[in-house]
Amino acid sequence: MPDLVLSPTDFVALVNQTLEFAYPNVIIEGELSDFRVSKNRWVYFSLKDDVSSVQFFGTVYQLPGPLEDGLNIRVVGMPRLHHKFGFSINIVSLSPVGEGSIKKAADLLRAKLEAEGLFAQERKRTLPTYPETIGLITAGGSAAYADFIKILDERWGGAEIQFIDVYVQGEQAAGQIVQAIEHINQLAEPPEVLVITRGGGSAEDLNAFNDERVVRAVASSRIPIVVAVGHEVDESLAELAADMRASTPSNAAQIVVPDKHHELSHLKIKRQGLMQDLIDLYEDASQGLTADREYLTSQVFRLFEIEHERLLANRRLSTLFDPSAALRRGYAIVRQGRQIVTKTGQTKAGQGLDVQLSDGKLNVKVNKVITDD
Amino acid sequence: MIEAKKSYRQMNEQLAEILAWFESEQVDLDEAVAKYEQAIKLLGEMETYLKTAQNKVKKIAAKTA
Numbered sequence: 350m351p352d353l354v355l356s357p358t359d360f361v362a363l364v365n366q367t368l369e370f371a372y373p374n375v376i377i378e379g380e381l382s383d384f385r386v387s388k389n390r391w392v393y394f395s396l397k398d399d400v401s402s403v404q405f406f407g408t409v410y411q412l413p414g415p416l417e418d419g420l421n422i423r424v425v426g427m428p429r430l431h432h433k434f435g436f437s438i439n440i441v442s443l444s445p446v447g448e449g450s451i452k453k454a455a456d457l458l459r460a461k462l463e464a465e466g467l468f469a470q471e472r473k474r475t476l477p478t479y480p481e482t483i484g485l486i487t488a489g490g491s492a493a494y495a496d497f498i499k500i501l502d503e504r505w506g507g508a509e510i511q512f513i514d515v516y517v518q519g520e521q522a523a524g525q526i527v528q529a530i531e532h533i534n535q536l537a538e539p540p541e542v543l544v545i546t547r548g549g550g551s552a553e554d555l556n557a558f559n560d561e562r563v564v565r566a567v568a569s570s571r572i573p574i575v576v577a578v579g580h581e582v583d584e585s586l587a588e589l590a591a592d593m594r595a596s597t598p599s600n601a602a603q604i605v606v607p608d609k610h611h612e613l614s615h616l617k618i619k620r621q622g623l624m625q626d627l628i629d630l631y632e633d634a635s636q637g638l639t640a641d642r643e644y645l646t647s648q649v650f651r652l653f654e655i656e657h658e659r660l661l662a663n664r665r666l667s668t669l670f671d672p673s674a675a676l677r678r679g680y681a682i683v684r685q686g687r688q689i690v691t692k693t694g695q696t697k698a699g700q701g702l703d704v705q706l707s708d709g710k711l712n713v714k715v716n717k718v719i720t721d722d
Numbered sequence: 723m724i725e726a727k728k729s730y731r732q733m734n735e736q737l738a739e740i741l742a743w744f745e746s747e748q749v750d751l752d753e754a755v756a757k758y759e760q761a762i763k764l765l766g767e768m769e770t771y772l773k774t775a776q777n778k779v780k781k782i783a784a785k786t787a
Contacts, residue, residue: 479731489781498779507730507775513784525784532784609772616772619741620765626744627758634751 357432364430375438377403378423378446384416392440396422406431407440413523414458414561421450425520442520444556451552455559459586462561467568468589474573476593476605477541482509483605484540484572486529489514493548493579493598500602505609511540517547522557530566530574542605543572545587546598549579558585567591577601676707693720730775733768737761 355363379396386392392409394416395402405424416422423446426438445454462468483501487494489512501510513533515525526545533543545567547558557563558578567574568590576588577595588594595601668674672682682705683690690696696715704711728736740761743749 477731479729479734481729481731485779498777502777506777507771508777510777510779512779512781514781515784529784532782536782613769613772616765616768619737620762623741623744623758623761623765627754630749630751630754 361430361432368428368430372428374425374441375428376423376425377438378421379403380418381416381420381422382418384418396424404435404437405440405443406437407443410562411440411442412561413444413556414454414559414564415461416445416454417457420445420453421447444520444553444560446553448552451556451559455586458559458561458564459589462564462568462586462590467564468586472568472592474592476573476575478607480508480541480605482511482538482540484533484543485510485512486515486526486533486543486545487512487547487598488517491517491548493517493546493577496548497544497546497598497602500599501606504602505606508606509540511536516557518550518554518557523560523563526557527562527566530563530570534571539572541572543570543574544577544601544605545574545591546577546595546601547579548598555585558587560587563587564590575601575604673707676705681706693718728767730768730771733764733771737764737768740764 377396379398382395382397382402384392384394386409390409392407392412393405395404397403405426407426422443424438424443425441426443427441428436428438430436445451459468466472485494485497487497494512498510501508511533513529515529516522517526530543530545533539547555555578558576564586567576567587573592575593575595576585576591577598577600578585578588579597584594593604595604676682684703684705685696685700688695690702696702696718698715698717700715702713702715704713740757743757744754
């Protein structure tokens, strides 16, 4: 179309149409330079190599975390010709590449989030001992999923697992994991604990677990979270933000549920303890009864003894008043007719009296009455 | 009325209450026998639960933004 004359706007539209058709998406990897953020929202930077430099444009919401010049970055984007600012690539997603850059980006993010207190120990919540519902975010069909479920089933039963299938690596992973965390948190009946897990992989495979959006979603979950990424190098930032980290998917299952075999042996011990409690109670009660019986018996004996003492005392007393005892000792009872004579005035000379002795009576006559002064 | 199926946690809480009761001072023997029977029944239910209960996976889809 050599003769076709276009207006600048038409030309921009034509180029963009062509670009959309020929390069709907491009993936470019290079060294980050001229990185800047405008109005806390817009992101501009270039990726360069020894010869060329390409400009990019996007928003802060697409960043996996803080970035700085010099990092190796991979961007998925759409090439566009802007009607005023010229050519740039609109960012779809971006991530650091290469171990060094990934580590550097993670360090930058770690420092930022640490300063915000996202990893603080006091933010960590305790997990429920016997969870009845467990949220699970991982890749369905993965070894991580299979391991987690296998160990969970071996250790515990009766729990409902609310599972969301996500990508755990690749450009969609971070977005999907964030969405899954938010979705589970918004459920009318959310699970009591949430597990996010994947198996090991290269530093690049684990990018999603060092993505600022994922780390923040983990930190802001209302449900306690266990993050388990099977790898041996440094902990991912999502693990640092979690309430608890586990080393592998199997380890996550070990952390979220108790072992039913241990539980069964604890129950056995409790059963024996209870039986012993009851036996002790019976023994205490029967010892109490024996003590009561002994006390009662001793009380009755004591009453008998008191009564016996009283009887003896009465008997001794009664002998003092027994007149026949006095008669045996030499005293006599003097009577005149039926009247007992106790004073000289009651009789006179010539009168007859009866004198009773211990073994009989004397009939005597009074010769003379002598009254003491 | 049929009693709703108890969760392991509920049963464990009930058992803990009974065990604590036995630890307390001055327990009545008649009541102790009743509590003991209740505990033995609970223990049986808990053992059955541990031996038979199965986990259930329910796949849910996250809403797409």
